[in-house]
Amino acid sequence: MIDQNTTPREIALQEAADWLVRLTDADPQEGDIEAWNAWMEGSAVNAQAFDDIQLLWDAAAEVGVDRVLAARGASGEAATAPGSAGLNGETTGTARAAARRPARRSRGLRWGALAAGVAALAIGVGLFRQPPAGEPLELRMSAGIGAPRHLALPDGSSVDLDAGSELVAQFSRHRRQVELVSGQAYFAVAKDPDRPFEVRADGALAQALGTHFSVARRSDSVRVMVSEGHVQVSDLRSNGKGIQNHVVQLLADQGATLAEGGPLQGPLPVDAPSSLSWLQGNVVYRSESLGNVVADLNRHSRVRIVLHDAQMARLPVTGRWSTADLDIWLESVAQALSLSIVRGPDEILLAPLEGDAQGTKQ
Incomplete structure (x- = not known):
């Protein structure tokens, strides 16, 4: 039973845990x-809670939940043609696969781990490995x-990770990296x-x-953008090619x-x-390269989007x-x-209109 004082985040986490156990340990019916x-x-709270619980579930035991994730959006699959794929990678065949019962594992062990971690997730920190003293x-x-x-x-800091993004952080008495x-x-x-906050990405260092x-x-x-305060950005690459302006x-x-x-x-x-419109679920481009736009799309799409040729990556996109x-x-x-969209079961191809002899233009 959920206490009346429980926050929406805590309620969503408890419900997400129930759903994950229900969909992976039983025979999910269409209903x-x-x-x-x-x-x-x-709600967005529900979707975020399910993703968080999924990570905790995977940490508790090596449990494949691809079938469950593939079912997301299944309610709209009736109009999807057999063999075709939408951006979320869902087909009627995928929905049927999601309903198949996976190999049964230790439900009690995983449920115990989920229950132990829900409170920690509710405060937004998650389960982090506590290292030995000094490490x-x-x-x-x-x-x-x-x-x-x-x-x-x-x-005490916070981070917003965009879809399909990943980072590794280390915290010690003297540094935050x-x-x-x-x-x-x-x-x-x-x-x-006393502790600089440093972010590295390829050859760039933001402090x-x-x-x-x-x-x-x-x-x-690599791009760094400041919305408040002061940040120092350094180029850590070798200067063997005469690269100048190492710090800004x-x-x-x-x-x-x-x-x-x-x-x-x-x-x-x-x-x-x-630049930060993605925090509100939007993208804004001003002469952005198509290569970067497709990279953004791929962080949201379960079916990979590819370009017909490398030269297309330089096309400018505004919108x-x-x-x-x-x-x-x-x-x-x-x-x-003026590109065509060719949808296949494993990828979506963007190609010039004149080269779209085999696909379907959208």
């Missing part, structure tokens, strides 16, 4: 999947496809003059004491770009609200779209650039 879809779509605390955090996450850090492995993240850094900034790994560059100082509404094979550029004026409607986002980009 179960439809009810789960309705619960998932009921740094290491955290690995990720956001699933189409599922951005907001996470609290042990030092983060490596952005993929995607992009927005950091709200708690002030601590702050207490501020708000984002770091994004693009297909051809950024203030609010300024950014820096470290391009592959090029120098560190900045400070550059930026439109912070537009604003909601990440909640991937089909409109993809189709609008294709229409703006």
